[in-house]
Amino acid sequence: MNSKRGRNFRLALTRSSPVFFGYVILGLGYGLYMHNLGFSFWYPTLMAATIYGGSVEFIIATLLTQHFNPVNVLLITAVVGFRQFFYGISMLTKYPHRGWRKFLLLFGLTDETFVINYSLQVPDDCDETSVQAWITILDYAYWVLGAFLGGFFGATFNVQVKGLDFVMTALFIVLALEQFMQEKRHISSLSGVAITIGCLLVFGKTYFLIATLLLLVAEYYYFYRRHQKGGDRA
Amino acid sequence: MTIVQQVITIAIATVTNFITRWLPFNLFTSGKDDRDEPSPFIKGLGAFLPPAIMGMLVVYCYRNINLLSGDHGLPDLIAGLITVVIHLWRRSMFLSLIVGTVSYIVLVNFIF
Incomplete structure (x- = not known):
C-alpha cells in the first residue's frame, strides 16, 4: 500500500473521515424518517444511491406519500439543488473537464464533498484528481450506508443520541474558519455570512439560499466591473 | 402512488x-x-x-433555530462558539469536531 494509489486512497480516507461520522448519522436519521413514513429499507437505500442529495431525499420521501406530481418534483429539486450550480462554477478550475471521473466528481458534488474537495491540499506525491475522486466515492458510500442502516434497523435501532448531528455544523464551522484564517481578504467570507443571515430573515427558510447566491453574484459583478474600469478589486 | x-x-x-x-x-x-x-x-x-x-x-x-422563543438557539450558538474557540486554540479538526459535538449533546440533553 505504499504505491501512489495507496497514498491517494489513504489521504482521501483521512480527509473524508469527518464526513463519515456526519453522513452515517444523518443517513441513519433519513433512513429512520422513511421507515417511519412506512417505507421498506429499499427506498432510503436506493434513493440515497440515485438522488444522492440529503435535503432533496427528505422532501422526495414526503412527496412519495402524496399524489403523483412530476412537475412539482422537478421544481422542488431544482430549487433545493440551485446552490449546487455554484459549487460547479467554483470547481471549474479544480475538476477535470472530460472523462469518466468528471461525471463521478460532479454526480457526487454534495455540500460536504464540495467543501472538502475545494479546501483540499495535496502533497506532491499524490494525484489531486485521484484523491478528489476517492473522497467523492467514500462520501457516497458513507451516505448510502447510513441510509440503509437507518431504514433496515428502523424500529429496533431506536437508541438515538439527541444532538449527534451537530457534527455536520461543527465540520462546516471548522472548514469556514480554516478558510477565513488562510485568506488574505475577508470580503467574500464576511459577505457570505452577512448576506445569508439577511436573506434568511427577509426571504425565509425555503428561498434564502437562492436569494443569497444571486446577491453574491451581483456583488461579484459589481467588483468585476469596477476592476475593469481600473479601480481596486476586492 | x-x-x-x-x-x-x-x-x-x-x-x-x-x-x-x-x-x-x-x-x-x-x-x-x-x-x-x-x-x-x-x-x-x-x-x-x-x-x-x-x-x-x-x-x-443554523436556519432552524428560533432566537425569540424556546431555548433561543442557545445550545447551537454556544456549541458553535466552543467549536471556534477550541479550533483557534489547537487547530486540530478532530479535536474541534469532537469537543463541539459533545458539548452540543451535553447542552441539549442535560442543560436546556
Missing part, C-alpha cells in the same frame, strides 16, 4: 439533482480539453464564491 409513479418521481429527482451539479461544466467548458479556461468573469466568480458559500453553509446549519 403506484410503483411506476414512484420510480418516475425518484428518476426525475435524480436527473434534476445531477443537472444542477453538472450544468456549469456543460455551459462554461468545451468538455474536450482540461486546460481550456472559462471566461474571466466566470473564472473570477468561481474564485470569489467559495469562501462566501462556506459562510453560507454555516448559517444554513
Whole structure:
C-alpha cells in the first residue's frame, strides 16, 4: 500500500473521515424518517444511491406519500439543488473537464464533498484528481450506508443520541474558519455570512439560499466591473 | 402512488439533482480539453464564491433555530462558539469536531 494509489486512497480516507461520522448519522436519521413514513429499507437505500442529495431525499420521501406530481418534483429539486450550480462554477478550475471521473466528481458534488474537495491540499506525491475522486466515492458510500442502516434497523435501532448531528455544523464551522484564517481578504467570507443571515430573515427558510447566491453574484459583478474600469478589486 | 409513479418521481429527482451539479461544466467548458479556461468573469466568480458559500453553509446549519422563543438557539450558538474557540486554540479538526459535538449533546440533553 505504499504505491501512489495507496497514498491517494489513504489521504482521501483521512480527509473524508469527518464526513463519515456526519453522513452515517444523518443517513441513519433519513433512513429512520422513511421507515417511519412506512417505507421498506429499499427506498432510503436506493434513493440515497440515485438522488444522492440529503435535503432533496427528505422532501422526495414526503412527496412519495402524496399524489403523483412530476412537475412539482422537478421544481422542488431544482430549487433545493440551485446552490449546487455554484459549487460547479467554483470547481471549474479544480475538476477535470472530460472523462469518466468528471461525471463521478460532479454526480457526487454534495455540500460536504464540495467543501472538502475545494479546501483540499495535496502533497506532491499524490494525484489531486485521484484523491478528489476517492473522497467523492467514500462520501457516497458513507451516505448510502447510513441510509440503509437507518431504514433496515428502523424500529429496533431506536437508541438515538439527541444532538449527534451537530457534527455536520461543527465540520462546516471548522472548514469556514480554516478558510477565513488562510485568506488574505475577508470580503467574500464576511459577505457570505452577512448576506445569508439577511436573506434568511427577509426571504425565509425555503428561498434564502437562492436569494443569497444571486446577491453574491451581483456583488461579484459589481467588483468585476469596477476592476475593469481600473479601480481596486476586492 | 403506484410503483411506476414512484420510480418516475425518484428518476426525475435524480436527473434534476445531477443537472444542477453538472450544468456549469456543460455551459462554461468545451468538455474536450482540461486546460481550456472559462471566461474571466466566470473564472473570477468561481474564485470569489467559495469562501462566501462556506459562510453560507454555516448559517444554513443554523436556519432552524428560533432566537425569540424556546431555548433561543442557545445550545447551537454556544456549541458553535466552543467549536471556534477550541479550533483557534489547537487547530486540530478532530479535536474541534469532537469537543463541539459533545458539548452540543451535553447542552441539549442535560442543560436546556
